Amino acid sequence: MAEWHNYYNLLELTQEATLEDIRNRYRYLKNLYGGDSIEIRALGDEFSQELRADYLRRLDEAFEALNALPEKNKAIATLPVKDLDDDLRHWIAQIECFTGASLKGVRERMQVDLKEIFAVTRIQPHFLDDIEQEVFESFSAEVYLRSYLIEYARFFSLDTQRVLGDYLPRYRAGRSDADS
Amino acid sequence: MPEEQSARQTSIWAVGGGKGGTGKSFLTSSMATCLALQGKRTILLDADLGGANLHNFFGLIRPRSSLTDFFEKKVPLQEIAVHTGIANLQLITGSIGSLDSESINHAQKQKLFRHVQALDADMILIDLGAGTHINTLDTFLQADKMIVVTVPEITAIENMYQFIKSVYYRKLKSIFKAYDLNTLVQDTWKNRTAHNIRSLKDLINHLKLGSDQICSIFEREMSGFVVHLILNEVRTPKDILVGENLKRVCMNFFGLRVVYSGYTSYDEAVQKNINNKESFMLFNRLSPVVKEIRQITEHIVTQTPFPTPEELFDGRVA
Numbered sequence: 001m002a003e004w005h006n007y008y009n010l011l012e013l014t015q016e017a018t019l020e021d022i023r024n025r026y027r028y029l030k031n032l033y034g035g036d037s038i039e040i041r042a043l044g045d046e047f048s049q050e051l052r053a054d055y056l057r058r059l060d061e062a063f064e065a066l067n068a069l070p071e072k073n074k075a076i077a078t079l080p081v082k083d084l085d086d087d088l089r090h091w092i093a094q095i096e097c098f099t100g101a102s103l104k105g106v107r108e109r110m111q112v113d114l115k116e117i118f119a120v121t122r123i124q125p126h127f128l129d130d131i132e133q134e135v136f137e138s139f140s141a142e143v144y145l146r147s148y149l150i151e152y153a154r155f156f157s158l159d160t161q162r163v164l165g166d167y168l169p170r171y172r173a174g175r176s177d178a179d180s
Numbered sequence: 181m182p183e184e185q186s187a188r189q190t191s192i193w194a195v196g197g198g199k200g201g202t203g204k205s206f207l208t209s210s211m212a213t214c215l216a217l218q219g220k221r222t223i224l225l226d227a228d229l230g231g232a233n234l235h236n237f238f239g240l241i242r243p244r245s246s247l248t249d250f251f252e253k254k255v256p257l258q259e260i261a262v263h264t265g266i267a268n269l270q271l272i273t274g275s276i277g278s279l280d281s282e283s284i285n286h287a288q289k290q291k292l293f294r295h296v297q298a299l300d301a302d303m304i305l306i307d308l309g310a311g312t313h314i315n316t317l318d319t320f321l322q323a324d325k326m327i328v329v330t331v332p333e334i335t336a337i338e339n340m341y342q343f344i345k346s347v348y349y350r351k352l353k354s355i356f357k358a359y360d361l362n363t364l365v366q367d368t369w370k371n372r373t374a375h376n377i378r379s380l381k382d383l384i385n386h387l388k389l390g391s392d393q394i395c396s397i398f399e400r401e402m403s404g405f406v407v408h409l410i411l412n413e414v415r416t417p418k419d420i421l422v423g424e425n426l427k428r429v430c431m432n433f434f435g436l437r438v439v440y441s442g443y444t445s446y447d448e449a450v451q452k453n454i455n456n457k458e459s460f461m462l463f464n465r466l467s468p469v470v471k472e473i474r475q476i477t478e479h480i481v482t483q484t485p486f487p488t489p490e491e492l493f494d495g496r497v498a
Contacts, residue, residue, distance in 0.1 A: 012428070028493045032425055039425040042337040046433060051378060 007062035019067070026063040027162075030056065035165035036146075049172075056169070092158070098166035100134035106156050107132070121151040128152065131167075136174040145171055192296065192304045193480070194323035196347075197330050198339030200310035203412035204329045206450065206460070207473065208307040209237035213461040214477045216269035220302040223261060224271045227319060228309025229284070232274030238264040239457030246275035250295070251288055257295045266459060270301075274309075289315050293322055310339075312346040321351055325480055326406070327441070331413045332422040340426070344407060348380060348436055355401045361394065381435035407436060408480050411443040419443070421492045442476040442486040444469045 008015055011025045033040065034056055040047060088109065095102050107117075114125040127148055130138040139145040146164065153163040195208045209224060216222040226234040227247075235242055243262045249255040261270040284292075296304060306323065308316050320326055326347070330340040356365045368375065369383060377383050388395040407430070411423035423440040430438045449467045453460040464470055479486060 024493055029428075032428065037422075037425065038332065038334040038337055039422060039429055042334050042341055043429065043433065044338070046341070046379060048378070 004065075007066050010058055010062045011066070019069075022063065022066050026059065026067075029059055031161055031165045033059070034169055035161050036168070037161060098153075098158070098163045099170065100132045100167075103152065103163070103167075104132040106158065110156060112156075117152065117155055120155060121148075123148050123151055134170065134174065136171050137178065139171065142168065142171065190297065190299070190301055190304060191325065192306065192323045193325040193327055194306040194308055194320045195327045195329060196308040196316060196320045196343060197328040197336075198310065198312060198341075198343030199330070199336045202329050202331045202336050203444070204309070205234055205307050206237065206454070207329055207410060207412060207444070207476075208305050209234055209459075210461050210473045211477045211480075212269060212303070212305045213266055213459060214474055215303050215305075216266055217461070220268060221300075222269050222303040222305065223299055223301045224264070224269065225296060225304060225306045226272065226274040227306050227316075229274045231309060234271060234307055235273055236454060236457070238266070238271065238459050240264065240271070243271070243273045246273045247292070248275040250292070251284065257299060264459075266462065284315060289318060293319065312343050314350070317347050317350045320347055321354070325408060327408045327410060327480065329410045329412055330426070332411060332415075332419040337422075337426065341430075344430060344436060344438075345380060345434060347407070348434055351402075351405065352384070355397065359397055379433055381433060384435055405437060406483070407438050408441045408483075409438050410441055410476055413446040414443045415446045417492060420488065423486070424488045424492075439479075439483060439485050440488070441479040442472060444472045444476070 004015070008017070011017075011022060011029065013021060013025055017025070033052065091109065092106065095106075107114075114128045117123065117128055118125050127138065129135075131145070131148060131152060139148075146168065149163055149167055150160050153160040193208075193211075195204050197204055205226075205228070212222050212224045224234060226232040228234075229247065232246065240262070243260075245255060245260045245262075247260070250257055250260055257272060261272045263269075264271050296306070306319060308320060328340055328344065330336045352365060353362065356362045365383075365387070368377070368387060372378075372383065375386055377386055384398065388398055409423055409427060409430075411419070411426075414420055414422075420443055423443055427438040427440045430436045445468050447467045447469050449464055450460060450469060453464055458464075460467075461470060461473065475486075478484075
């Protein structure tokens with residue numbers, strides 16, 4: 001039981017929390033500590049990559065454990081996204097993690113061509129394709145990828161912080177694997 | 181003995197936050213106005229010794245006597261206090277020029293605080309000004325309510341973290357000094373890599389694990405240690421969440437209890453009122469900021485957190 005207690009503690013919830021509470025809180029905390037909002041960047045060295053990875057690992061572990069609890073298994077409410085029809089909003093709300101593949105999924109579902117994104121954002125289609133295919137070596141520095149992702153997310157009215165929060169850790173992991 | 185009773189009930193609020201220009205003076209003077217209008221006898225102390233300017237918020241010209249007279253000519257504080265034009269609200273101004281927070285010594289600082297505590301008032305609000313000078317930190321720590329003001333900008337947030345860390349570390353040092361354990365804290369911090377201490381929170385946990393005695397000292401001394409956070413110049417609904425995030429980050433990284441007391445919206449009318457020498461809380465009836473400041477003041481009095489709307493947490497509000 002101590003284990004469960006720790007999981008709830010990490011998510012800053014009590015045992016009465018519903019599955020919806022757990023999922024919302026998990027997303028919120030993952031967004032906060034996995035992303036690079038001003039609140040996090042201002043910490044500087046205080047929040048090293050090592051600390052961040054450790055925290056996110058424990059957060060994932062807690063979420064997976066609590067998410068699997070049978071008594072929590074209730075339907076999840078969908079969350080509102082502006083300017084999108086209900087079906088699409090519902091579908092996007094189901095996306096657990098914005099990977100290259102899920103970004104591509106969003107784009108295809110909205111029937112948008114890479115060239116159309118290029119026309120607005122002026123990001124070369126081959127870079128957009130590399131984002132979707134997760135060809136991480138195309139982006140020599142995170143800062144380029146970051147700005148492309150923001151443009152990409154804005155184009156589809158996605159939450160930029162969530163996209164960055166999901167995608168950038170994948171990039172960092174991919175890059176550090178390639179380095180070692 | 182009504183006098184003694186009222187003196188004992190005086191509540192001292194100190195407002196700091198590290199960075200200049202985040203609205204500390206504006207919020208301190210507005211909260212003081214708010215409390216005075218509720219009938220509480222309130223004294224505003226402008227302790228921004230290098231750049232006192234609270235008088236501007238009441239359309240006053242710079243008062244002739246200031247804390248300089250208190251320090252140099254031994255004029256009693258009560259005589260330095262000037263009327264603000266608002267019932268129940270008086271102002272004690274800092275000074276421009278000859279005095280700054282670095283030029284007053286420990287004894288002077290203690291004397292000032294003793295005299296502040298002895299003032300006959302229900303509420304005393306101290307505007308500390310920017311920076312993390314030791315005198316600023318100590319005044320902050322001696323207050324009944326410790327309040328930090330920041331804005332949702334990275335520079336202000338960085339300085340606020342620095343300020344909170346400095347305050348916290350100073351508090352710890354004073355605790356360990358009182359219990360004669362000062363060297364232990366400093367040595368442990370010096371050898372932090374050896375003990376795998378990565379943050380202030382780790383340091384405390386390390387010390388607490390090391391001894392039950394230290395653990396109980398710490399629990400006792402820190403039980404009432406709460407910082408109130410105000411987020412100023414909020415421009416979007418998403419900014420509101422920054423206060424909530426900062427609260428969590430402070431708890432997670434510094435092991436510090438923070439209450440998010442509320443936010444104020446960005447409103448150009450604020451600057452306009454100040455420049456027009458109009459007291460904002462009295463003259464402005466339209467700005468949402470008036471209501472927000474009233475709520476913040478109430479939250480701080482009752483030590484209740486601002487209820488952050490649930491829909492902000494899911495990250496889908498732009």
